Amino acid sequence: MGFLTEKELDYLEENLKRKANEIEQDIVGAEWSEHCSYKSSKKYLRLLPTKGSHVLVGPGYDAGVLEVGDGYVLTVHIESHNHPSAVEPFGGAATGVGGVIRDIIAMGTRPIAVLNALRFAPITGKGKAVAKSKWLFKNVVKGIADYGNCIGIPTVGGEVEFDPSFEDYCLVDVASIGFGRKEDIVANKADEGDIVVLAGGSTGRDGIHGASFASKALEEENRSAVQIPDPFLEKLLLEATMEAVKQGCVKGIKDLGGGGLSCCLSETSDNLGKGFDVELTQVHTREGDMTPNEVMISESQERMLFVTDTSRLRALQSILDKYEIRHSVLGVVQDHQDLVVRHGGKVVAEMPSHLIAHAPLADRKVKRPSYLDKLKSVKQPKTPANLGKVLLSLLSNPTIASKRWIYQQYDHEVGVRTVVKPGMGDAAVIRLDNGKFVAIKLDGNSKHCYLDPYQGTLGCLSEGCRNVICTGAEPIGVVDHLQFGSPEDPEIYWAFTQAISAVVDYCKFMDIPVVGGKVSFYNETAKGPIKPSPVMGTLGLIQSASHITRPALSSGNSIFVIGQTFPEMGGSEYYEYIHNITGGPVPNIDLPVDRKNGNAIQNLIKSGLVTCAHDCSKGGLAVALAEMSIAGSTGFEVDLDVVPSLCRRTDDLLFSESHSRYIVGTKQPEKVRKMLSSADVMFEQIGSAANAIEFAKGKKRLIKLTLKQLQTSFYSLEKVMQ
Amino acid sequence: MTKIGIAVFPGSNCDRDVHHVLNNVIGVQADFIWHTKDRIMGYDAMIIPGGFAFGDRLRAGVIAAYSPIVQEVKRMAKDGLPVLGICNGFQILVESGLLPGALIMNESLRFVCRWTEVEVKNNKTPFTSKFAPRQTFGIPVAHGEGRYVANKELLRELRKKDQIVLQYSNDDPNGSSDLIAAICSEEGNVMGMMPHPERASESILAAQGSKNEAITIFRSLVSNLKPKAIA
Numbered sequence: 019m020g021f022l023t024e025k026e027l028d029y030l031e032e033n034l035k036r037k038a039n040e041i042e043q044d045i046v047g048a049e050w051s052e053h054c055s056y057k058s059s060k061k062y063l064r065l066l067p068t069k070g071s072h073v074l075v076g077p078g079y080d081a082g083v084l085e086v087g088d089g090y091v092l093t094v095h096i097e098s099h100n101h102p103s104a105v106e107p108f109g110g111a112a113t114g115v116g117g118v119i120r121d122i123i124a125m126g127t128r129p130i131a132v133l134n135a136l137r138f139a140p141i142t143g144k145g146k147a148v149a150k151s152k153w154l155f156k157n158v159v160k161g162i163a164d165y166g167n168c169i170g171i172p173t174v175g176g177e178v179e180f181d182p183s184f185e186d187y188c189l190v191d192v193a194s195i196g197f198g199r200k201e202d203i204v205a206n207k208a209d210e211g212d213i214v215v216l217a218g219g220s221t222g223r224d225g226i227h228g229a230s231f232a233s234k235a236l237e238e239e240n241r242s243a244v245q246i247p248d249p250f251l252e253k254l255l256l257e258a259t260m261e262a263v264k265q266g267c268v269k270g271i272k273d274l275g276g277g278g279l280s281c282c283l284s285e286t287s288d289n290l291g292k293g294f295d296v297e298l299t300q301v302h303t304r305e306g307d308m309t310p311n312e313v314m315i316s317e318s319q320e321r322m323l324f325v326t327d328t329s330r331l332r333a334l335q336s337i338l339d340k341y342e343i344r345h346s347v348l349g350v351v352q353d354h355q356d357l358v359v360r361h362g363g364k365v366v367a368e369m370p371s372h373l374i375a376h377a378p379l380a381d382r383k384v385k386r387p388s389y390l391d392k393l394k395s396v397k398q399p400k401t402p403a404n405l406g407k408v409l410l411s412l413l414s415n416p417t418i419a420s421k422r423w424i425y426q427q428y429d430h431e432v433g434v435r436t437v438v439k440p441g442m443g444d445a446a447v448i449r450l451d452n453g454k455f456v457a458i459k460l461d462g463n464s465k466h467c468y469l470d471p472y473q474g475t476l477g478c479l480s481e482g483c484r485n486v487i488c489t490g491a492e493p494i495g496v497v498d499h500l501q502f503g504s505p506e507d508p509e510i511y512w513a514f515t516q517a518i519s520a521v522v523d524y525c526k527f528m529d530i531p532v533v534g535g536k537v538s539f540y541n542e543t544a545k546g547p548i549k550p551s552p553v554m555g556t557l558g559l560i561q562s563a564s565h566i567t568r569p570a571l572s573s574g575n576s577i578f579v580i581g582q583t584f585p586e587m588g589g590s591e592y593y594e595y596i597h598n599i600t601g602g603p604v605p606n607i608d609l610p611v612d613r614k615n616g617n618a619i620q621n622l623i624k625s626g627l628v629t630c631a632h633d634c635s636k637g638g639l640a641v642a643l644a645e646m647s648i649a650g651s652t653g654f655e656v657d658l659d660v661v662p663s664l665c666r667r668t669d670d671l672l673f674s675e676s677h678s679r680y681i682v683g684t685k686q687p688e689k690v691r692k693m694l695s696s697a698d699v700m701f702e703q704i705g706s707a708a709n710a711i712e713f714a715k716g717k718k719r720l721i722k723l724t725l726k727q728l729q730t731s732f733y734s735l736e737k738v739m740q
Numbered sequence: 741m742t743k744i745g746i747a748v749f750p751g752s753n754c755d756r757d758v759h760h761v762l763n764n765v766i767g768v769q770a771d772f773i774w775h776t777k778d779r780i781m782g783y784d785a786m787i788i789p790g791g792f793a794f795g796d797r798l799r800a801g802v803i804a805a806y807s808p809i810v811q812e813v814k815r816m817a818k819d820g821l822p823v824l825g826i827c828n829g830f831q832i833l834v835e836s837g838l839l840p841g842a843l844i845m846n847e848s849l850r851f852v853c854r855w856t857e858v859e860v861k862n863n864k865t866p867f868t869s870k871f872a873p874r875q876t877f878g879i880p881v882a883h884g885e886g887r888y889v890a891n892k893e894l895l896r897e898l899r900k901k902d903q904i905v906l907q908y909s910n911d912d913p914n915g916s917s918d919l920i921a922a923i924c925s926e927e928g929n930v931m932g933m934m935p936h937p938e939r940a941s942e943s944i945l946a947a948q949g950s951k952n953e954a955i956t957i958f959r960s961l962v963s964n965l966k967p968k969a970i971a
Binding site: 163164167168169170248249250251253254340341342425426427428429430431432433434436437439442449563568570 | 750751753754756757760761774790791792794795796797850851852853854880882884936938939942944945947948
């Protein structure tokens, strides 16, 4: 009862030179699911630039590894748990966090931070869809909180977007970074006679066919495909693994995730280039009567596979015993390249690991969707009479509003590394042990990506870079998470290829390697597919504590804007949230300009000339200034007439989401002006810190608000979630 | 040479943070001691750090309260050595009977992680002796079950015997009786606190508008250690 297509069954038979039995079909079915095999995306993923000066290990392992100097390394990985979270938000989100953390642990590094990017249908207004969305949102946040808080890894940042295309569904992306010594990175090499040990939670009937469940549209809610979280056990696994790595008693580690033992054993055996001979009756099961099929494809959580040699087996076992973690010797490494699975001594499956681990690639058709041209130009809305009111309403838009209601439920400080805390900066800034800091941020924009997946994806990458640059960092790597509907739909697949092209183009141009990633297809319900939702995670390295910069405006600041504003209103929060318009031209990236502006800001920060920096993104210039004002409890006066712009309309100028723009505050305007002039970027001094919040056009006052008004709107999510 | 022990349970997760502050920031020797240890020798004070000992199963702190190390902590407390419980450590001290009252689910029914301000109500304890009377300082909390509750009688008793050590100043994160953030034993040598001083001991980690004044908790403790332990 596998999930293999006729064609795949034929391919399997051809390669095995016999028909696969039922267990073999289940093993292969799990591994060849889209979720595990990347059969629709692999061809394109090979195009991504993965090499760079900091990269020690690129994509393809549990996590990417970046060198950060002095013998230290960072590991990073991103995952999603969309289908499970849409069915059972608490457990789905929690096990998503657990899975990504195990990937970091499996590299031999200690996880030091978790982030998440979440997407839901709107939560404001009335009706069944809103109630369902709120329920999903509330429980996803609680699931992430409970898991991270208990295990003691700080949840330091994230982003949330609300859009009607996520009705009855949600996207839950979690990323984690780890930190450790270069010499502790697990080598993953094995020799004949080495021992395969399974440790952690018992194997039960939860998560059966989870990977296959995630590899088709969400049509029925299959709760048994959702796994059950146990953060306490994961904490024990974390400590035991760290101890085992330090004591040098592991030769290979692999976490058990999607596809359970099937994927874990075949991929590890294939990676090591050695055969495994395993006995399933050794697996500690939760229920007595589990069939070999169920044991092989169960996705029960908090399990880890270790490869060790006979001389160090005892040491590994005693560490696991210390933490009271159940473990069993599952089998041995042999000098062939097959996966041999036994049940009570009898061979129940025997196949080449390479065959299992490498699904035949699917050939998908592409077609540019016809809706794109229809949405290219839309009728422009009438300029609202009261633009101050529009600004306040954008600030209270849940996509833009403060996420305090969320991050105060997350322990974001455990580990004593969180320097720039949630809500306090453009990216989270985490202290490393060598005097340096890592900045990390996740960014996505489904609204832009729907109207133009290529430019939208470029935009996510640009925003991520701007975010880490604003904290004082230089971008050193990205992880990409590409989320779409069914790849069997040529229009959706076209959007996927556009997103990949954007990642390739941006990262090659900026010379930033892609160090890891994930593709998630089949994100659709009976109501249709989600909007294309690539989420980018950007990592930056900060060389010195003196470079750390926040967006908080302070009195005495002169305000500069760097970058030009264009009338690119398609997919903007102003069009979508205020006017309910979907369409229009989306912001376009000019790569050389994007790089030049980013470099200029990095140099300004390193020269110690700016007191605050913030990027312009969702909600545009007006929202960015308001956020700086709220962060620093300081007002401002800005003259819109001097802002470098091609906008004819004031509302476009205020709320356009054109990329490559930064706002900085400084006490040394002359020096800043000089430096920006020589950097050959477009910039202007647009105003200064003040008591009230004022936008003018020359002598004409356009918007006047108080700080209190901004705060009330910005901190409104608590009220929505009451 | 004085030495501080840090009790580590399965699920403790602030142990490494306290260890870092004591060893690297203050410069006093502090060692991890695993929960199965039933005889502790040579330590001049014990700290029970925050986290989720035994995954908060049954009730926060209750399983840990019956572990071998806590029996030793009880003996040390009786001998007059300083014992500090932070967050989950406070819950363990309450569950083990070393401190009175109870800690229940926050009034909001949600986990809360944020900075707040506390006021020193008693600066005569080994943990607060270096604070000025009524000094206020910023410090973060991170807990789901940090609402300290006591009945009227106990509250009267606590006030009378000067056992309320820290109070939240106007910014109560959890709904505690009498805004209690920390209490001590009658003798003063055992203290439990919900906020996390180890997260507020370095200026780089301080929230906007706050300083690293919470380090005074550890500085007070170290200055009050009497090196009398037998190695």
